[in-house]
Amino acid sequence: MVQIKIFDTTLRDGEQSPGVNLNQLEKLEIAKQLERFGVDVMEAGFPASSQGDFEAVRKIAQTIKHVSVTALARAKKSDIDVAWDALKDAVDPRLHVFIATSPIHMEYKLKKTPEEVIQIAVDMVTYGKQKGFNKIEWSAEDASRTDLKFLAKIVEKVIDAGATVINLPDTVGYTTPKEYGEMFRYMKENVPNINKVDLSAHCHDDLGMALANSIAAIQNGATQIEGTINGIGERAGNAALEELAVALTIRNDFYPYTTNLVLKEIKRTSDLVSKFTGMVVPGNKAVVGRNAFAHESGIHQDGVLKNASTYEIITPELVGIQSNNLVLGKHSGRHAFKDKIEQLGYQLSEEKLAEAFKAFKSLTDRKKEVTDDDLFAILIDIQTDV
Ligand code: KIV
Ligand code: ZN
Numbered sequence: 286m287v288q289i290k291i292f293d294t295t296l297r298d299g300e301q302s303p304g305v306n307l308n309q310l311e312k313l314e315i316a317k318q319l320e321r322f323g324v325d326v327m328e329a330g331f332p333a334s335s336q337g338d339f340e341a342v343r344k345i346a347q348t349i350k351h352v353s354v355t356a357l358a359r360a361k362k363s364d365i366d367v368a369w370d371a372l373k374d375a376v377d378p379r380l381h382v383f384i385a386t387s388p389i390h391m392e393y394k395l396k397k398t399p400e401e402v403i404q405i406a407v408d409m410v411t412y413g414k415q416k417g418f419n420k421i422e423w424s425a426e427d428a429s430r431t432d433l434k435f436l437a438k439i440v441e442k443v444i445d446a447g448a449t450v451i452n453l454p455d456t457v458g459y460t461t462p463k464e465y466g467e468m469f470r471y472m473k474e475n476v477p478n479i480n481k482v483d484l485s486a487h488c489h490d491d492l493g494m495a496l497a498n499s500i501a502a503i504q505n506g507a508t509q510i511e512g513t514i515n516g517i518g519e520r521a522g523n524a525a526l527e528e529l530a531v532a533l534t535i536r537n538d539f540y541p542y543t544t545n546l547v548l549k550e551i552k553r554t555s556d557l558v559s560k561f562t563g564m565v566v567p568g569n570k571a572v573v574g575r576n577a578f579a580h581e582s583g584i585h586q587d588g589v590l591k592n593a594s595t596y597e598i599i600t601p602e603l604v605g606i607q608s609n610n611l612v613l614g615k616h617s618g619r620h621a622f623k624d625k626i627e628q629l630g631y632q633l634s635e636e637k638l639a640e641a642f643k644a645f646k647s648l649t650d651r652k653k654e655v656t657d658d659d660l661f662a663i664l665i666d667i668q669t670d671v
Contacts, residue, residue, distance in 0.1 A: 458491025466501035583618025
């Protein structure tokens with residue numbers, strides 16, 4: 286099994302979700318839960334962005350003892366100075382410094398030539414080391430739209446300057462698994478000093494491919510994956526770490542990779558992030574959505590009652606959810622209905638059961654989901670004894 290490091294950026298890229306603004310206490314609570322979840326690195330924020338974020342990062346750096354704490358810095362000495370002040374008390378501080386490398390970003394945003402960008406990147410990694418950082422992650426922003434030869438050249442130089450992790454983000458969620466995997470393979474094959482560092486993937490979900498791209502990166506040499514809880518983040522968000530963790534675990538017949546994540550902490554972590562960010566988890570969201578372990582159709586409910594693995598590839602307990610849920614609706618069948626009635630404490634004769642089932646079916650034409658109270662009303666109506 287190859288060990289994959291997990292870099293959580295819920296408190297930085299995740300907080301960049303439009304409308305999200307976490308206060309210091311909320312960030313600290315999430316940080317403590319991320320530590321329980323078992324991430325290897327947590328990006329606590331972007332200290333140069335505001336005094337509040339600086340203080341939140343500093344508090345997290347002082348509190349968290351078992352996870353490496355990092356913070357983002359642009360390729361500016363002043364950002365690196367602020368990041369050092371925020372992180373210097375951490376048990377295992379790491380600088381995360383980035384600069385864009387794609388032609389479109391270099392020309393229109395940075396207004397710099399490729400050679401100038403290389404010089405700045407090298408200077409900033411060197412400066413980070415001088416400042417006191419032993420671990421420096423360097424990110425090539427918009428790597429997936431960068432010329433591969435140029436990317437290999439700048440990566441080699443920043444490794445020589447002292448970078449310990451190289452992150453190649455799909456900043457705009459543009460790439461596809463094959464292309465993204467090939468970029469990692471290219472670096473492995475064309476950067477002579479690449480094996481000195483961890484290679485990291487950071488995927489955005491604009492085309493819904495963040496998780497698939499992250500897995501492709503792992504298959505081509507990435508040893509660290511970046512993502513967020515519930516997949517929150519800029520625009521369409523980042524790769525969802527709970528999805529990655531579960532995918533690698535339950536498909537370890539196919540993916541020989543392992544992480545330090547504690548899967549049973551998934552639900553609690555997801556709920557906490559959702560509560561503090563105000564970002565509601567969609568019902569159909571993989572792994573943590575309300576419907577992820579709910580079954581509505583009679584055929585599925587019948588299968589699950591006979592053996593849950595007929596329609597469940599993940600057990601709810603694995604991710605910290607108490608049980609699955611058979612939702613009674615218009616597609617539900619007699620088997621699930623009887624099971625539910627028995628759970629509510631009723632034993633019906635065949636005749637009464639048929640009567641109750643008929644009343645239930647007729648109700649489903651008027652109501653999307655039938656609740657326990659609806660069932661009690663039906664049972665009272667047919668005058669059953671408990
Ligand atoms: O998406 C991105 O490129 C980023 C970098 C700052 C790593 O978030
Ligand atoms: Zn990002």
